[in-house]
Amino acid sequence: MSQANWDERYGATDRVWSGAPNPWLVEVAESLVPGSALDVGCGEGADAIWLAGHGWATTAVDFSPVALSRARSAAGDVSVRWEQRDLATWVPDRRFDLVSVQFFHAEPAVREAVHRAAWQATAGVLLVVGHDLAHPGPPPEEVRYGVSDIVAALPGAEIVRAETRERPRDAAPPAVDAVVVARRRG
Numbered sequence: 249m250s251q252a253n254w255d256e257r258y259g260a261t262d263r264v265w266s267g268a269p270n271p272w273l274v275e276v277a278e279s280l281v282p283g284s285a286l287d288v289g290c291g292e293g294a295d296a297i298w299l300a301g302h303g304w305a306t307t308a309v310d311f312s313p314v315a316l317s318r319a320r321s322a323a324g325d326v327s328v329r330w331e332q333r334d335l336a337t338w339v340p341d342r343r344f345d346l347v348s349v350q351f352f353h354a355e356p357a358v359r360e361a362v363h364r365a366a367w368q369a370t371a372g373v374l375l376v377v378g379h380d381l382a383h384p385g386p387p388p389e390e391v392r393y394g395v396s397d398i399v400a401a402l403p404g405a406e407i408v409r410a411e412t413r414e415r416p417r418d419a420a421p422p423a424v425d426a427v428v429v430a431r432r433r434g
């Protein structure tokens with residue numbers, strides 16, 4: 249989807265996502281000592297706000313000004329560095345202790361480039377989560393991906409977890425998530 253499409257989607261309703269942080273991010277971040285963090289494709293900002301509220305010096309990037317404006321409002325006094333950027337052309341110029349990419353779904357070449365760039369931006373731990381090929385529901389199958397697709401975009405990375413995990417949802421069958429954690433040592 250283009251930036252205009254995402255702006256339209258965000259603008260059509262008061263809130264698209266739950267406002268709660270993604271559970272696999274909370275699980276991973278709680279096992280680490282807080283440092284710097286980057287949220288790639290942050291949407292309405294729930295993950296970035298949670299990270300910043302738990303001691304992480306957080307930068308959050310999305311190309312949708314509508315989503316970023318909503319995220320800024322939701323953050324209130326919580327300090328997050330919000331950046332508007334098209335990740336399709338992202339060349340990282342610094343590294344973060346924790347990089348999180350949650351549900352970035354785009355045409356495969358763009359998604360692979362973003363996952364690769366996210367690894368280049370990682371000084372410590374990279375968490376990538378996506379709707380798995382077996383996920384029941386949107387996004388369409390052609391932009392879903394599995395753990396092997398994520399791992400293939402991270403050549404040279406030390407993969408510490410690569411799992412397909414079910415996530416319970418209210419009034420819907422469980423979501424099926426592809427979850428990969430990679431680590432850069434030293």
Ligand SMILES: C[S@@+](CC[C@H](N)C(=O)[O-])C[C@H]1O[C@@H](n2cnc3c(N)ncnc32)[C@H](O)[C@@H]1O
Nearest residue numbers: 254265289290291310311312334335336350351
């Ligand atoms: C499915 S949402 C996920 C939002 C958030 N990570 C979450 O889990 O709630 C995907 C987000 O990626 C953003 N996005 C998609 N393509 C992008 C691109 N090329 N550059 C920057 N952001 C993009 C969209 O605006 C949207 O906010």
